[in-house]
Amino acid sequence: MQYALALFFSVTVAFAGDFMTQMEYAKMLYENPRGIGCNHCHGPKGEGKVLARYQDKGKKKELIAPPIHSLSQEAFLKGLARGNTIMPTYFLTKDEIESLYYYVTQSKEK
Numbered sequence: 207m208q209y210a211l212a213l214f215f216s217v218t219v220a221f222a223g224d225f226m227t228q229m230e231y232a233k234m235l236y237e238n239p240r241g242i243g244c245n246h247c248h249g250p251k252g253e254g255k256v257l258a259r260y261q262d263k264g265k266k267k268e269l270i271a272p273p274i275h276s277l278s279q280e281a282f283l284k285g286l287a288r289g290n291t292i293m294p295t296y297f298l299t300k301d302e303i304e305s306l307y308y309y310v311t312q313s314k315e316k
């Protein structure tokens with residue numbers, strides 16, 4: 207009886223643990239992707255953010271990190287791979303990029 211209970215308990219915990227781990231891992235990667243965290247520019251959940259406001263020849267301008275939580279997986283990949291002037295280049299594996307994509311798209315739905 208005790209054994210059965212212990213087994214039941216550990217199976218339940220393992221299941222919950224696995225679920226948490228995928229999300230926690232993805233969040234951790236989003237905040238610390240071996241470089242400056244995506245959250246610093248794209249916001250805690252990929253909702254996008256104004257990075258700076260400035261004036262150029264008397265015109266008000268904004269420097270924006272776009273929202274990245276509603277892109278297709280392909281656009282997400284392309285956006286990450288595309289070199290640009292502001293966003294740093296990351297060296298992420300396919301699995302890591304999938305986790306990041308999972309994080310921003312899942313966070314958005316909650």
Ligand code: HEC
Pocket residue numbers: 236239242243244245246247248270271272273274277281282283284285286290291292293294296306
């Ligand atoms: C220093 C600020 C900064 C950081 C850090 C950063 N980004 Fe960006 N990101 C930008 C800016 C600015 C753009 C728009 C760039 C452009 O179009 O040139 C962008 C564009 C993107 C795009 C393309 C969006 C689109 O609509 O095409 C994706 C996807 C993206 N970032 C994902 C990430 C992920 C994932 C991380 C973390 C691994 C990250 N970014 C970290 C600033 C940042």
